[in-house]
Amino acid sequence: MGELHVRSLLVTGANRGIGLGLVQHFLGRPKPPEWVFAGCRDPKGQRAQELQNLVSRHPNLVIIPLDVTDPASIKAAAVRVEEQLGGSGLNLLINNAGMLICNTIDNEKMENMTRIYTTNTVGPLLMSQAFLPLLKKSAQRSLGSALSCSKAAIINMSSSAGSIEEVFLWDQAHIVAYRCSKAALNMLTKCQSLGYREHGILCVALHPGWVHTDMGDSVGHTPPVTVDASVRGMLKVLSSLSEKDTGTLLDWEGKVVPW
Template sequence: MAFSVLVTGANRGIGLELTRRLVSQSGTDQAKHVFATCRNTGDCKDLDDIKEKHDNLHILELDVTDEASYPRLVKQVEQVVKGDGLNLLINNAGFANNQPLHELTSEQMRHMYDVNCIAPIMLTKAFLPLLRAGSHANPDLSGEIMCWKRAAVVNINSRMGSIADNGMGKFYAYRASKAAQNAVTRSLGIDLRPERILVVSVDPGWVQTRMGGPNGKISPEESARRIVSTLSKLGPEHTSTYMDNLGEPLPW
């Protein structure tokens, strides 16, 4: 059974560790192709090191805010997967800052929204033909089954995307963009359910990355391990939901 994955923002942090784990899995969870995107393929040594050991890794260039480049990216993936399609799209690329209210600008709000909300939905739209192909390419996954090996879109979100869980304020642009991404996830899951494409929003946890800072509670490696384990257990009842990295539901 062919199983192909694309991870955006894969040159560091959570995206890098997701890529590392996905290319190295064995048995029924082994991916035939893992596509890892980064903004500059000439400066992604960690990905290059992984590729030396795993020939199922394909490193592709992508700035998620450059929508004009999406058709080229889709074509590159299609040339590799052919009729098997794409099974799992992980929209991981993101941006965060914490400008205080008196310094916040509309430009900062727009940029955060572009990266964290518009890019995931437009990239999903661009890859929809390949996700549809992936959904129908595996005869072993018959009936109404929805799972990550058939076709799934995973939006890496944040607990800060929860309006109900916001008890400390601040992070205006980031919170708003991630809450908007959650709204997109909810609608996509409803609209794509008839095509058996599962859509979920996942909080990776407070991770020790450049974005999460050194005080994060878990390492990128642990976050990736939990996320992949959780994704492997998802079914139709999980589509259009918002969860933590262990699969526990989060309040919208």
């Protein structure tokens, strides 16, 4: 397993759940990143209180106002991050922000499908486009040509619920709009891996497990995986990713998830 040397990263949806867990674990590493950017819609709101508390103890943490469904917000975030980095590139972009609305296949609505698809699929597309120049700069400054998360990478937080072969937990929750958005995100990841490989950027979709978060709990059953276990597992996976993994869908233990 390789070492994970991340100089700078941005996590979307970082005020709670898996996003917050990722921020906490990166900050707690023996050699933490020089900059950790935590994107959330309302940095001063009550739901971002834990992030605000972290800032007082970690001067390398910067909370970024960011709504991944708003192109103007994404553009402003990219400008802010670029200014903070002062000429160096962004090492790692983790597109974690997502949403889920529990519906059966019979009562799924167009407005829900549109909202969820915009957040879960279009958001990562726009984020990756906006931060591509900074990711390319990071790749250019790195030694060697091999792809890795220590060089430059886009990690899209997907789900085995989007696996057409597995259709994970269908009996517990239909969540059709969520499933469709994650299946589309998987294809986006594959496309990004093909389009950005020449720039030295690794692109992978990760299934974090069925995690005990607000979203994970919303399907009406207690998820078996804690945020801490999921994040620890994903960090191990990130440290091991290489050329052979770009464009794949892996779970939090490093196992391949079928498309």
